[in-house]
Amino acid sequence: MTQLSPSILAADFAALGAQCAAALAAGADMLHFDVMDGHFVPNISFGVPVLESLHKTLPGAFYDVHLMISRPLDYVQPFAKAGAGCITFHLESESDAAATIAAIHAAGCKAGLSIKPGTPAQRVLPYLDELDLVLVMSVEPGFGGQKFQPGALDKLRMLRAECAARGLSPWLEVDGGVDETTAPGCARAGADLLVAGSAVFGRPDLAAAVAALKNL
Ligand code: DX5
Ligand code: ZN
16 A cells, blocks of 8 residues: 655645645645755755644644755754654755765654656665665656656666565655556555655645545
């Protein structure tokens, strides 16, 4: 059974609390919180104060924080303090990966590592034993509403096989262009955590959209 982490990037920010509550009530397992700094990616989204507010409004929710920022190590503490459950950062960022994973764990959060479409999945392997989550991007990070890149499927298959061989079970998460059409293939390839922005918050019937992605 796959889990669903709706990306609030596609939500109506003027009604963020209510939309997140509705997604969770409809069966979403957690909330995906996309942080963009206008430097690692060519877009700016939201940061620590927004997570603080959401966490105050919905303290029981699990926050799956995806940092698309150049220096994630510098921001581990503030996001952990603001209520992050898992902090995922990019292998292509400037921060040392091992040090960042250690800092995330020291801050009491689960640690995730993400790779862009152009980064080989093999590059995750040296860190695999330390990770609670691996995030395979199926679009270039930076914007919602892009088309799913099927190259992510081979990476998921390889990572699933490697985890099985090592007896590991981190979440394998896929993010970008995931909808009712692309989600089943992701699940078959080994993903057990699906991120969807447009296919949840971009739909007129949010509950139906969540249900469609939960019942693959
Ligand atoms: C893209 C973000 C994604 C994005 C997904 O950089 O990391 O989480 O919100 O949006 P959709 O599901 O619309 O592709
Ligand atoms: Zn994301």
